[in-house]
Amino acid sequence: MAILSWLAEQRIQEAMRGGEFANLPGHGKPLELEDLSGVPEELRMSYKIMKNAGLLPEEVTLRAECVTLEELLMACHTSGNSTGGERKELEGKLSLKRLRLQMLLQERGLESNAAYADYGDAIGQRLGGVERDGRE
Template structure:
């Protein structure tokens, strides 16, 4: 309980922050906020729940160490080549990624020791062709 000079003992005095919040509520500034009336999503005791929620909400990607970035790029290769206009462009993209993967095998890159296999260029091209037909 805050006490202000001249206030009667036992009398509660509103803080500046409380007053500003009350006035904003009276003006309706908190009306129609996203998630209003819904329980807070506080996570499953994961200490990084708020960071993960922010990344998901804002569609952000954390920069990954090279070893994990290569694995992600290999996993998402079909989406990466989806906008390529020619088979040659698809091959160039896949071969460039394969060169970076092989380079990571030859020298130590940052991140955990994750060995990513090179991609089968012909298989990626075949999937690309199939999606273009479909």
């Protein structure tokens, strides 16, 4: 294996001397490293792959949709301009999203996973200050 490492290092040095790395995006700037410490270890690789592909896990998408619906409901209550029908429709959508999220977490065995619960709380805080159980 040492020969492969040596060969790789030689190729890298040769490319550097040839200026192939000179005009890369982010050249001369610090690396932006991702903090995956809040993601359960067994989910890190799959989440990273999905993120690089521009995809989000369904539970993250559902959480974000719940936060959006909660904000819309709060806006309905504070503005006073919305009809009762709009509020009921939003409450119905929110209930369905929460039910789907709960079912999804049960299917995947994540509802009792402490690391996932902490990660969910962190996502909720980042998305809008809402904890996992819906408290602010």
